[in-house]
Structures are given as structure tokens and as C-alpha cells.
Amino acid sequence: MGRITASRKQLTPDPKFNSLLASKFINSLMWDGKKTIAQALFYNALDEIATRLPDVEPIEVFNQAIENVKPQIEVRSKRVGGAAYQVPMQVSRNRQQALAFRWLLMGVREKKGRPTHLKLADELVAAYNREGAAMTRRENVHRMAEANKAFAHFAW
DSSP states (O other), X not given: OOOOOOTTTTOOOOTTTOOHHHHHHHHHHOOTXXXXXXXXXXXXXXXXXXXXXXXXXXXXXXXXXXXXXXXXXXXXXXEETTEEEEEXXXXXXXXXXXXXXXXXXXXXXXXXXXXXXXXXXXXXXXXXXXXXXXXXHXXXXXXXXXXXXXXXXXXX
């Protein structure tokens, strides 16, 4: 998972919504280079969202869900004089997006026994409504940062 690719440089917007964010998400969703399968999953999930929330554009639900899940601060371990402190730090833009994707996909992959596009639709709608597994992860990260505010002066 820690492999860094230059996919952002040659990223082309997705065919249906012409969105760079969607195409990056499809790349994160993809396994074993099977992009057509990942695309089908993503679009089926958005179709499902369209039936559940008829008055909202599905791509808007997706964008807002990602926006809601993005963490503002996180804790990073910093060693100072033999003790490791959890230091709260700002999260860079790229990392915010990467974490949001990762948490959403973790939420989808942890649930078992239903088609992936339905689980993805569930998770996106939940994140859009500021709930669900990915939002819980974000809340926990923020809570950790809040609790360790005392060590903020180690952030350099």
C-alpha cells in the first residue's frame, strides 16, 4: 500500500463526470490493475446513490462525502529526549485526500456479504450525512489530536 505512483501527473478525468477526484478514487478502488471493474463498481454505486437521494447530483454526494471525511489535523509520533510524543500536526492537502479515500475504502472492505457497489454507496451516503465508519475514523483522529494538544509545541 505504501507504493507511491505518479498517477496524479498523468491523471485523466473520469469519462462519465469529467472529475479528476472521481478518477483518482477509481484508481484507489482498483485491484490488480482491473480498472474497468473498479469503474463499473464506482458508477453502479453512484447510480444507487441517485435512486436513494433523487434530489442531489450523485457526483456531488461523492465530492461532499470526501470533503466531510478529510481530516484537518492528525497526530504524528515525535521522539524528544527518549520519550515518544504524539504531536498534533496539520495534514497536507494530498494526505487529506489519501486518508479520506483509504478510510472510505476500509469501511467498504470491512463489511462482508453484500455486493461492493452497494457497500460503497452506503459508505458514501453515510459520509455525506457525516456518519459511518470513515467519519468515525476521522472523529477519532481529531479526538487524539485534541487530547495531545499539550505537545503541540513539539511540532517543528
